[in-house]
Amino acid sequence: MSLTFKKETFRDDFSFRNSPASIRRFPFPFNEDKYMYAVNMEPHVPAGPPNHSYNKLIDVDEHFVAEMEDRAKVLKEDPLRYQALPHMMTAQWDTLELLMEQQAQGFPEHFSLDRDGDRWHWINRPMGIDRHFVFGDATTLPCEPFEFITRQAQGDFCIVDQRDGNLWMDAGMVTTQADWSLDFDVGMNFMEWHGPVPLAHQLGVFERALKFLLNLQQSKPVRRLNWTMTINPRLDTSPENYHKWGPDRATVTPENVGDKVHLRCELQSLWRLPRSNAILFVIRCYLIKMEELVTISKWARRFHRVLRDLPPELIDYKGLTRYRPVTVEWLSKFDDGAPTSPGIFPD
Amino acid sequence: MLVQGIKSRPVYSGIKADPNAVRHLFVLEGEGALALLDQAATLGQDIRSKTEVLYASTGSKPREHGQKLAALDFHDYWEAPSVAVLLNRFGVMLGTAKMGIRIYISGTEGFIGQAVQMAIDHGIDHNSLMTEHRGSEARRVQCVHCKGITDNVRTSPFTCSHCGLPLLVRDHYSHRIGAFQGVNVDAEAPGTAPPPEELFP
Structure with missing residues (x-):
């Protein structure tokens, strides 16, 4: 299927919208009417109804071009959003290979990759990029390989190195994050970078997740969904710019909930990389407005219940305190109390 | 006002001369x-x-x-x-x-x-x-916004010595930077920062 890429913004006038088809493919993160942290990982294999964001392992959608333009703007303002420690070069090439392969296989109308030994030819039609280069020779690309490919792939990307029985955040391209700083966290181990998350440490979630990930195998990626909420469709909700987007949280009124309040879902996938034995951690962000979300009755009912019954620690950590009550009230109009079907997909 | 109990916070186990060192x-x-x-x-x-x-x-x-x-x-x-x-x-x-x-x-x-x-x-x-x-509990804090580091921070919030924003001191610590993280405390309602509280005497 050929995609039509939208012209839209994630800042200033916030012209981002989802088409009806884009709403139906949204990875809705709640499989039941309540939410608590869990090691909710499953094999990352193609799934879901036709055209769902789960169909391809690296998803490309109608927002691709606009998201890449937003990433370029973020990097121009703050180059520290991309960092890679010096020992990560092999993992950088691993990542370039994986993303080029997946995008070319999943969306051949838009991307192609031809290989003749080490001489590779990459075409990214939506962005007008046509590049010959030598795999493994960074001088044949305009920038480091990890930066080159992640300027052409939706989502944030972290490469974690595995050593001493731990995982280390040693490289990242992070411009669409839910309020965490790559510049601060780069070089940290798994427990350190998850340090600020409440409740989950006591539940043993991170110990189990770390054990699981240390044993992640090649060709068997896994995925999980995570979520938060964002006021206005802003991709760059970084702590670096918190003083610029924080005031948005005080602008929600009963009249503008539908347009301003967004559910922000992260489709996270983790891939063992073949040469470096590092793990690529993909954090793909999807946004949906409340007025778009309630067009799917099941999601309207369920999200109302999840948000209404959320534990106080999560309300605080996810920064929902100011606008949760007004949002729950608005959503309640769409919840008739009827039971919801199991699973995340629309009925 | 302190965000506490964070796992990245360093533990200082004490020093004892190692008899095997050269x-x-x-x-x-x-x-x-x-x-x-x-x-x-x-x-x-x-x-x-x-x-x-x-x-x-x-x-x-x-x-x-x-x-x-x-x-x-x-x-x-x-x-x-x-x-x-x-x-x-x-x-x-x-x-x-x-x-x-x-x-x-x-x-x-x-x-x-x-x-x-x-x-x-x-x-x-x-x-x-x-x-x-040993000594004072004062902290070294990096402003997450301007990346400037302020030494000997005794209160939270405190004023960033570089960009001037009032910062909440988080218990999130980076060994690479050698500092705690400071985040703007009144971003959501500018001008409402609470008075500084001496937490690191």
């Missing part, structure tokens, strides 16, 4: 001198003859720890006029250090953070460093 390097600041003075009587001549001490007295100058350290028969004792000067010499020494050296760091958290960072920059695993917190 060379001992003590990197000390202020009250950190006591971490060595308190155990000096137990150190044999063998260890003392292989021990080098770098010391910056900073706010502890009137307590004359430096004179007590100088009076001991260590292989070498050197007192720096400031932390910056001490760290410069420490960096040069690390550049030529060989296997078998043991590094012991003691002082305020901000000092430990900077010394550990210097060692990491020279390829030393921070887990192999012995550290002991």
Whole structure:
């Protein structure tokens, strides 16, 4: 299927919208009417109804071009959003290979990759990029390989190195994050970078997740969904710019909930990389407005219940305190109390 | 106002001379001198003859720890006029250090953070460093917004010494930067920052 890429913004006038088809493919993160942290990982294999964001392992959608333009703007303002420690070069090439392969296989109308030994030819039609280069020779690309490919792939990307029985955040391209700083966290181990998350440490979630990930195998990626909420469709909700987007949280009124309040879902996938034995951690962000979300009755009912019954620690950590009550009230109009079907997909 | 209980917060397990080391390097600041003075009587001549001490007295100058350290028969004792000067010499020494050296760091958290960072920059695993917190609880904090570092932070919130934003001090710590994280406390309603509370005396 050929995609039509939208012209839209994630800042200033916030012209981002989802088409009806884009709403139906949204990875809705709640499989039941309540939410608590869990090691909710499953094999990352193609799934879901036709055209769902789960169909391809690296998803490309109608927002691709606009998201890449937003990433370029973020990097121009703050180059520290991309960092890679010096020992990560092999993992950088691993990542370039994986993303080029997946995008070319999943969306051949838009991307192609031809290989003749080490001489590779990459075409990214939506962005007008046509590049010959030598795999493994960074001088044949305009920038480091990890930066080159992640300027052409939706989502944030972290490469974690595995050593001493731990995982280390040693490289990242992070411009669409839910309020965490790559510049601060780069070089940290798994427990350190998850340090600020409440409740989950006591539940043993991170110990189990770390054990699981240390044993992640090649060709068997896994995925999980995570979520938060964002006021206005802003991709760059970084702590670096918190003083610029924080005031948005005080602008929600009963009249503008539908347009301003967004559910922000992260489709996270983790891939063992073949040469470096590092793990690529993909954090793909999807946004949906409340007025778009309630067009799917099941999601309207369920999200109302999840948000209404959320534990106080999560309300605080996810920064929902100011606008949760007004949002729950608005959503309640769409919840008739009827039971919801199991699973995340629309009925 | 402090966000507490965070797992990245460092643990300082105390310093004790390792009898198997071929060379001992003590990197000390202020009250950190006591971490060595308190155990000096137990150190044999063998260890003392292989021990080098770098010391910056900073706010502890009137307590004359430096004179007590100088009076001991260590292989070498050197007192720096400031932390910056001490760290410069420490960096040069690390550049030529060989296997078998043991590094012991003691002082305020901000000092430990900077010394550990210097060692990491020279390829030393921070887990192999012995550290002991002595003296003030004051923190070294990086502003997540402008990336400027403010030393000796005693309150939260405090005013970033670079960009001027009022910052909440989080218990999230980066070994690489050697600092805690500071985040704007009144971003959602500018001008409503609560008064500073002395949390790190």
